[in-house]
Amino acid sequence: MSDRAVKHSPDDMRDLKWSPSEKAVARKAFEAALAREFKAVIAETKRLAGKVEQPDDLWELERYLAAKRKEIDETFDYRYSVLPLVLGALIKRDRLGEHELRGPSEDKMARIRRAAAL
DSSP, rough: EEEEEEEOOHHHHHOOOOHHHHHHHHHHHHHHHHHHHHHHHHHHHHHTTTTTSSHHHHHHHHHHHHHHHHHHHOOOOTTTTTTHHHHHHHHTTTOOGHHHOSSHHHHHHHHHHHHHHH
16 A cells, blocks of 8 residues: 555545445445434433433533534534545544445545544
8 A cells, every 4th residue: 555545635635536336335334423423422411411400410411412512513524525534533433333334445445544543
């Protein structure tokens, strides 16, 4: 594998071309990871809500939800120019398995694996 195959410069990432089948696989994996993230947030929200007894507990719940929303908005970015980095980060966070990404070219998979190792 060449050094070019694993670079993450913005210009290099923008040069990636995604075929329709690669886009479909990436979208399906991305949506599955997002669903897992929401499932975890919902479970934690229910746990925290069950402990609410005072007004301060409500604000703690609000802070948790605001932080999770910001984290999700920052993490789940489906622009093709950053998608290998996003998918790699999701693998690293155990929200996505590499086995769910059967279809992208080896060049893209190398970028995803490199991002997962960061």
